Amino acid sequence: MKLVRYGRSGKEKPGLIDAEGRVRDLSGVVDDIGPDQLSDKVLKRLAKIKPESLPLVRGNPRRGVPLARVGKFIGIGLNYSDHAAEAGMAIPKEPIVFMKATSCLSGPDDPVMLPKGSKKTDWEVELGVVIGTVARSVSEKDALSHVAGYCVVNDVSEREYQLERGTQWDKGKGCDTFGPVGPWLVTRDEVPNPQRLELWLDLNGKRVQSGNTKTMIFSVAKLVSYVSRFMTLMPGDIITTGTPPGVGMGMKPPQFLKRGDELVLGIEGLGEQRQSVVAYKAA
Incomplete structure (x- = not known):
């Protein structure tokens, strides 16, 4: 469903x-x-x-975040070994956990807005995991039973804010529009194995990211179990699980988003997102 x-x-x-x-x-x-x-x-x-x-919805209405009242938006860093390599960082021994502000959530096709003064805004196609029932210190064996479903996430990131302004990643992860989610939530029964999903992202019509969740360092079950040791996961929380290689930071020379760029990204069975990059606009 x-x-x-x-x-x-x-x-x-x-x-x-x-x-x-x-x-x-x-x-x-x-x-x-x-x-x-x-x-x-x-x-x-x-x-x-x-x-x-049910009544048929006419036309082509905007799609919002497929989940209302998201409580926590949790990110996992460097969860694909080849992405860690392109970033010049060591493969983590334990999952790297950070938080994305819920104020960055946006619809799957809403514009991505460059933050004021940004020079290093980057893209990251990721598998999103939506929690369905309370998970507190759950075992890896039972972890997936706490998942309601899965979705596409673009973990948009400002690399200067993330990596050059202290040790905390959150500043580069939670800017407005940095959390496109959707187009829909696919329930768990339709994704029997979340470790066998193709991911991709195109920038201006060119494929730049291509990967498969089978190459994750830490599986979805491991991540849900691990994170639940440090914070209680509640219904409606989202965990975004890391990105395969092909981000702008890893290119030679690095390439970052600019006004007018077009992004198309998707995950096998979970749908596609399309975003235009726009300049900063004050609220």
Whole structure:
């Protein structure tokens, strides 16, 4: 099942994607898609609905973040060995954990805005993991049972802010628009093995990132288990699990985003995002 939220920013409605890829309106069944709708019980109830029984959404509405009221947006760094190598960093012995501000969340096709004064804004296609039930110090064996589903994330990063202004990565990870998520949330039952998914990202029509989650250093199950030791994972939390090689920082010479650039990125079975890069604009 593919769950979506569509409509103007801040006014999104819940929906699901039918077999033809069309949006069906779920607002007569649930008021939104958020933490309260992510339990196995509720997802099983939604899965029993025949999509053709729901109103068809006409046109091509904007798609928002497929999940409302995200509590924590957790990032994992250097989780592909070949990406660590291109960044000139050692392969981590334990997962590197950082936080992305929830204020950076944006729809999958919303513009990416360069921060004021930015010179090193970069792209990162990643597998996002959405928590469905409370996870506190869970075992690796049980970890995936706490996952509601998966989604595409672009972990947009400003490298100067991240790496040249102290030891904390968060400053380069949480700028406005730096967290495109979607186009939809694909429930766990449709992703039997999250370690066998192709990822890619095109910059201005040229393939720059290509990888597979099988080359992750730490698996999704390992990450959920590990992070749950240090913080309780709640329904609606998102973990974005690292990126394969091909980021701008690793190019020779390095290449970073500029106004007018176009990004297209996706993950096998989880859909695509499309973003235009725009200049900074004050709120």
